[in-house]
Amino acid sequence: xxxxxxxxxxxxxxxxxxxxxxxxxxxxxxxxxxxxxxxxxxxxxxxxxxxxxxxxxxxxxxxxxxxxxxxxxxxxxxxxxxxxxxxxxxxxxxxxxxxxxxxxxxxxxxxxxxxxxxxxxxxxxxxxxxxxxxxxxxxxxxxxxxxxxxxxxxxxxxxxxxxxxxxxxxxxxxxxxxxxxxxxxxxxxxxxxxxxxxxxxxxxxxxxxxxxxxxxxxxxxxxxxxxxxxxxxxxxxxxxxxxxxxxxxxxxxxxxxxxxxxxxxxxxxxxxxxxxxxxxxxxxxxxxxxxxxxxxxxxxxxxxxxxxxxxxxxxxxxxxxxxxxxxxxxxxxxxxxxxxxxxxxxxxxxx
Numbered sequence: 001x002x003x004x005x006x007x008x009x010x011x012x013x014x015x016x017x018x019x020x021x022x023x024x025x026x027x028x029x030x031x032x033x034x035x036x037x038x039x040x041x042x043x044x045x046x047x048x049x050x051x052x053x054x055x056x057x058x059x060x061x062x063x064x065x066x067x068x069x070x071x072x073x074x075x076x077x078x079x080x081x082x083x084x085x086x087x088x089x090x091x092x093x094x095x096x097x098x099x100x101x102x103x104x105x106x107x108x109x110x111x112x113x114x115x116x117x118x119x120x121x122x123x124x125x126x127x128x129x130x131x132x133x134x135x136x137x138x139x140x141x142x143x144x145x146x147x148x149x150x151x152x153x154x155x156x157x158x159x160x161x162x163x164x165x166x167x168x169x170x171x172x173x174x175x176x177x178x179x180x181x182x183x184x185x186x187x188x189x190x191x192x193x194x195x196x197x198x199x200x201x202x203x204x205x206x207x208x209x210x211x212x213x214x215x216x217x218x219x220x221x222x223x224x225x226x227x228x229x230x231x232x233x234x235x236x237x238x239x240x241x242x243x244x245x246x247x248x249x250x251x252x253x254x255x256x257x258x259x260x261x262x263x264x265x266x267x268x269x270x271x272x273x274x275x276x277x278x279x280x281x282x283x284x285x286x287x288x289x290x291x292x293x294x295x296x297x298x299x300x301x302x303x304x305x306x307x308x309x310x311x312x313x314x315x316x317x318x319x320x321x322x323x324x325x326x327x328x329x330x331x332x333x334x335x336x337x338x339x340x341x342x343x344x345x346x347x348x349x350x351x
Contacts, residue, residue, distance in 0.1 A: 023288040024298065031301040035078060038308040042074025045315050068206075076205030077311035077325070078304035079213035080270040081280075085303020086217070087262040088277030089284075089296040090224055093231035094255050095165055101278035102145075102263035105165070106172035110148025111141040111267040113180040116194055120187035141264035148172055149260050197271035200326020202311050209269045216265045217300070220258050224296040227251045227258075231292035273326045275333025276303050276310075282340060306333075 043066050087102040095105070102108060118140040155168035184194050196204070230251040266273070280303035284295060307325070310332060314323040 024290050024294045027288050027298060031305055035305050035308065038305060038312065039074050042308060042312050043071045045312055072207045072210050073202050073205050074308055074311065076210045076213065076269065077202040078308040079210060079217060080266045081276050081307025082300040082304035083213060083217055083262040083266040084273065084277035085280035086221060086224060086296055086300040087259050089281040089299035090255050090259050092281055093292050096234055102259060103274065105169040106148030106152040106176060107145040107260055107263040108267055108272060109173040109176035110144035111264045112197065113176045114140040114144025115197060115268060116180045116183045116190060119190040120183055141268035142261050145264035146260035148176055149256055199324035200271045200273040202270050202325050205269055213265055213269055216261060220262050221297060221300055223254060224258050225293050227254050228293035228296060271326060273307060274330040276307050276329055279333040279336055280306060
């Protein structure tokens with residue numbers, strides 16, 4: 001163990017080292033088991049209600065609906081939620097702010113602007129986009145998300161001042177959102193596709209989109225896990241992280257790239273889905289006190305489970321109609337965070 005590792009471990013609050021590892025292992029097992037259950041339920045639930053997979057196995061048409069529509073949609077919702085959960089954990093650790101999420105720092109607004117420009121140039125609705133076009137949307141969303149984050153960092157003059165960073169993120173979000181509105185006004189044909197993106201929609205996710213998100217998620221999760229030491233160091237303060245000899249500049253650039261690509265990919269495939277990236281890390285911290293290495297991976301699992309569950313609820317609450325999944329996650333995630341704030345406020349008052 002290096003000097004930096006010993007210092008980080010010494011300053012990391014929590015129980016003995018074996019206890020958080022054991023709890024984290026139990027949490028991983030539980031999240032994976034619940035995710036598998038969500039996949040089975042999601043493949044069995046349609047807009048008309050619950051249908052057994054056994055019935056679909058006897059009916060070729062029903063089986064095609066399960067394998068070509070429901071299963072990729074459920075898996076795609078899980079992958080998009082995992083990307084958002086991963087990005088949320090990275091954002092909160094990188095900017096040392098529990099309220100930071102992928103959308104607060106201008107990345108989502110930049111991604112939406114880039115997607116609007118791409119749709120306006122191509123003149124094709126999202127539903128009719130080919131696999132190559134969706135790759136182009138992902139690339140455009142990544143460039144826009146990275147541009148939004150860099151613009152926020154430029155206005156905030158770094159990440160040392162949290163309030164300045166948050167204000168810069170709000171300003172960048174409003175400005176890029178206004179430019180996106182001008183683009184949609186200039187090209188009204190993209191309004192339908194943009195509305196689907198703004199409300200969050202997993203109904204158009206197919207196997208090709210799942211492949212894109214999986215191909216992005218795996219290397220980003222490994223990069224975030226490998227760079228987690230800098231997040232642990234930053235949690236002790238900027239000066240302490242420098243004194244530990246951590247390579248802050250390259251690792252910070254790597255984490256910003258992880259944040260931008262994860263957000264851009266999720267937005268390009270599923271649209272704006274709020275509160276998943278913010279709530280998933282808080283949910284993990286409430287269940288297990290771990291360092292940022294396990295936290296980013298657990299947050300990805302929790303984010304995937306949250307969005308997959310919300311996608312199932314969006315199909316059954318007002319069946320045969322469907323709720324936009326982004327609206328549902330905003331209501332549920334906002335309610336959870338308000339409850340969490342209430343509980344912590346009461347605990348602080350009792351002390």
